[in-house]
Amino acid sequence: MKLESARKIEKAAKKYLGSFGTDLLTASHRAGGTSKLKNDPARALPMGTYDKIDAPAADCFTVGFAKTHVMPQSLRKKKYYIAGYKAYNPATGMLDPMMASAVWIDDNSGRGGVVFVSVDCIGLLSPDVRAIKALLRDFRTETGCRSINIMSTHDHASIDTMGYWGPLPKTGRDEAYMKTLHEGVKQAVIRAYEDRRDGSLFHGRKETPDIQRDSRDPQVFSKFLTRLRFVPKDGSREIYMLNYDSHSESLLGNNSLVSADFPGYVRREIMQACGAETIYFVGAVGGLIRLKELDPDPIQSTLIAGRVIAETAMSIEDERELRPTLNLLKQKFYIPAENLLMLSAVKIGIMRATKHAVEGAPLGWALRTEMTYFNIDGLQMLLIPGEIFPEVVYGGYLSAEESATGEGPEFNPKPLSEIAGDDRLLVFGLANDEIGYMVPPNDFILHPVTPYIDGGKDRFGKNHYEETNSLGPQVVPVIAKVFQSMMNIVKRT
Numbered sequence: 096m097k098l099e100s101a102r103k104i105e106k107a108a109k110k111y112l113g114s115f116g117t118d119l120l121t122a123s124h125r126a127g128g129t130s131k132l133k134n135d136p137a138r139a140l141p142m143g144t145y146d147k148i149d150a151p152a153a154d155c156f157t158v159g160f161a162k163t164h165v166m167p168q169s170l171r172k173k174k175y176y177i178a179g180y181k182a183y184n185p186a187t188g189m190l191d192p193m194m195a196s197a198v199w200i201d202d203n204s205g206r207g208g209v210v211f212v213s214v215d216c217i218g219l220l221s222p223d224v225r226a227i228k229a230l231l232r233d234f235r236t237e238t239g240c241r242s243i244n245i246m247s248t249h250d251h252a253s254i255d256t257m258g259y260w261g262p263l264p265k266t267g268r269d270e271a272y273m274k275t276l277h278e279g280v281k282q283a284v285i286r287a288y289e290d291r292r293d294g295s296l297f298h299g300r301k302e303t304p305d306i307q308r309d310s311r312d313p314q315v316f317s318k319f320l321t322r323l324r325f326v327p328k329d330g331s332r333e334i335y336m337l338n339y340d341s342h343s344e345s346l347l348g349n350n351s352l353v354s355a356d357f358p359g360y361v362r363r364e365i366m367q368a369c370g371a372e373t374i375y376f377v378g379a380v381g382g383l384i385r386l387k388e389l390d391p392d393p394i395q396s397t398l399i400a401g402r403v404i405a406e407t408a409m410s411i412e413d414e415r416e417l418r419p420t421l422n423l424l425k426q427k428f429y430i431p432a433e434n435l436l437m438l439s440a441v442k443i444g445i446m447r448a449t450k451h452a453v454e455g456a457p458l459g460w461a462l463r464t465e466m467t468y469f470n471i472d473g474l475q476m477l478l479i480p481g482e483i484f485p486e487v488v489y490g491g492y493l494s495a496e497e498s499a500t501g502e503g504p505e506f507n508p509k510p511l512s513e514i515a516g517d518d519r520l521l522v523f524g525l526a527n528d529e530i531g532y533m534v535p536p537n538d539f540i541l542h543p544v545t546p547y548i549d550g551g552k553d554r555f556g557k558n559h560y561e562e563t564n565s566l567g568p569q570v571v572p573v574i575a576k577v578f579q580s581m582m583n584i585v586k587r588t
Contacts, residue, residue, distance in 0.1 A: 117545055120435045121458070128459020131452035137461065140427045142580065145588040146206060146241065147422040147470075153203035156419045158325040159291030160334045160372045162196040165214065165279035167254070167272045170353065176267035178217035178260045179251030180348035183267075186254065190346075190354040190394070193253050194362075195276070196374040197283040198336060199240075199291055202419040202471075207239035208291075209421060209469075210284050211336070213246050213374050214276070215343075215355040216253045218529030221464060221480075222447045223256070223273065230281045238288055242423055244467060244478055245280065247525040249377050251344035252354040257529065258446045266445045294327035298474050299414025303407045306400065307341055310383045311561065315484075315491040316340050317378065320407050321521055324371075324414065333371040337361065337408055338521060340378040340485060342385040345397040357386065360401020361408070369409055377524045379489070381482035381532045382561060417472040424584060425467045428577045430530055431456035433567030434547045437531070462566065464528045466574070468581050476521045477511065477578065480528035484535055487571055488512055488522050493538055499553035502537035508575030514582055530570070532561040539568045 167175065170189060177184040193215040201208030219227075224245050231243060247256075254272060261267020300321040309316050323336035343356040355362075358375040365373045389403070390396040429451060432438055438460060440446045453461035469476040486492050490510040495503035512520040540559050542551040550560040 117435060117548065120439060124435065124438050124458045124460065128452055128456065132454065132459050135452060137429060137451035137453050137463070140429065140463070142584065143424050143426045145422065145424040145584050147588050148204050148206070148420055151202070151419045152205065153419050155203065155293045155328065156296045156325070157201040157203055157208070157291045157293050158296065158327070158334060159199040159287045159289065160197070160374065161283045161286030161290055162194050162372070163279045163283045163286070164192045165195045165276045166192045166353070167275055173269070175269060175272065176255040176261045177351055177353070178253055178255040178257065178267070179344060182260050183262045184260065184351055186353050187351040188353070190252070190352040191359050193250065193353060193355055194359065195280045195283045197280070197287040198334060198374050199287040200421060201291070202421040204420070207241040208288070209242040209244070209423065210240060210287065211244050211246070211374065212280055212284060213248060213376055214280060215250045215359065216247050216256045216276070217250060218247045218257055218525050219245060220257060220446065220448055221462070221528040222449060223277070224527050227277050227280050230277060231284055234285055234288070242425065242467065243284065244527055246376055246478070246523055246527070247529065248343045248355070248358045248375060249380060249482070249525055250356050250358070251342065252346045252350055252352065252356045254353060259440065261445070264443060264445065268447070292327040292329055292331065294325055296417045296471070297324045297326065297414045298322070298417055299324070299411040301407055301411045301413065303339070304403060306386050306389065306403055307384060308387050310385070312497065313486055313491050313493050315486040315489060316384045317485065317489065320404060322408055322411050322414070333369070335365060335371050335373040335408060336376070337373060338376045338378050338523060339404065340380055340384050342380050342383060343377065345386050345393065345400050347393045350393060357397050357400040357404065360398055361405045364402050364405035365408060368405065379483050379485040379522050380524055381534070382484040384485065417474060420472050422470045423467060424581055425465060426577055426581050427463060427465045428573070429453045429461035429463055430566055430573055431569045432460045432462050433457050433569070434565065436547045436563065437566065457567070462530060464530055466577060466581070467526070468585065470585070474521065475515050475517050475519070476523065477515070478523045478526035479574070480526055481530040481533055482524055483522065483533040483574070486510070487533055487535055487574070488520065489518070492535055498537040499540045499557070499559065500537050501554070504537065506537040507535045508572050511575065511578055514575065514579050530566055532565040533570050533574060534561055534565050534568070535571055536568050
């Protein structure tokens with residue numbers, strides 16, 4: 096979400112919530128959390144187990160791909176809202192369709208395949224992910240599938256799937272459309288399994304041209320476009336699995352046309368140029384990483400971005416063939432929820448989320464979410480449930496002289512790549528949930544009067560908008576702690 100558009104959302108929310116006052120809101124949420132904790136505390140979540148083999152059991156991977164439109168049939172007859180920028184921006188038409196893409200990957204070890212899904216939407220909260228997985232319960236039983244992972248491209252030209260961009264204080268989420276989206280994802284997953292073929296999987300990466308920008312210091316982000324390339328033995332079309340650090344928002348905030356934004360044009364360009372299917376995922380995009388304007392016309396800029404990224408993807412030469420070993424560890428955990436605006440949005444029905452009463456959470460409330468670690472022949476991948484700041488992944492925290500709090504890098508947890516012992520750790524954002532921004536603790540500040548409703552200003556006069564869309568300052572420490580526990584399990588196994 097852009098800063099100027101976020102202010103409009105905050106203004107609309109304050110009109111509804113401001114009359115209560117932040118002190119009263121805080122007291123109300125804390126009282127509810129305390130009562131729930133006393134009468135119905137959240138159940139403890141067990142540590143996951145690492146599903147691992149050391150050596151391949153077969154000489155190839157089996158991979159399948161499918162895609163489907165996830166558009167409402169009534170776009171011109173019913174009001175839908177464009178997500179990701181300003182509130183109450185009704186869709187006026189379609190530039191190109193939102194899609195759901197799915198890829199099935201099996202290392203043929205007898206343990207079952209895994210599924211990765213990418214949806215052209217702003218984000219899917221945990222209840223929607225669970226609902227989609229429930230639709231695939233029979234599929235998992237019949238196929239032996241051991242992991243389904245549903246990710247969003249964080250598309251800022253998509254239909255609101257979270258509720259945050261409607262006519263506040265009413266939700267922008269349409270339940271009938273959400274059922275259409277759920278069903279579309281289900282069909283993509285089933286068809287990806289039906290499409291499976293034997294072949295080889297290659298991993299490579301390449302820096303894109305200078306097209307990214309970071310709107311918040313420190314200037315840290317990965318310039319690498321990562322590609323997993325599947326080459327089937329039967330000589331049929333290849334499959335590209337791409338991962339890149341950027342918000343999908345090249346159409347910018349004045350757009351009212353539904354679109355997949357530049358990821359849609361990446362997929363189209365690759366198909367037209369070399370006949371390969373493409374599934375696109377975002378990486379560490381928090382803080383806020385997006386593409387530069389490559390043309391004064393946002394539509395042309397979006398087309399150019401798609402072409403540049405596609406050309407980079409097709410020109411990757413530094414790649415290695417991966418042996419068919421696909422190991423994984425899934426971990427569920429609780430994240431303390433301190434954001435008054437988000438808690439209130441859940442309470443009055445703007446957003447759908449399930450709150451849990453957890454000991455130690457400042458307001459008593461937490462959300463249950465998850466991370467999943469994959470290791471494909473040494474390629475380490477971590478699926479993160481939101482928008483993580485790149486410095487939390489790669490390092491490069493602000494110094495004490497530069498940070499908003501005056502605290503140094505030691506105030507923050509170890510970067511995730513350091514915890515993994517791998518500076519090439521590949522992060523997938525908005526995976527199986529969307530919990531918002533993950534801000535380093537030494538640069539996390541709130542508005543002193545209206546925290547989480549207004550963005551604060553630090554001692555240098557810089558705006559801290561991202562904190563208004565974060566669950567709170569404990570998010571990054573919890574993520575790092577859970578990942579450290581996961582890596583401990585991996586190393587012990």
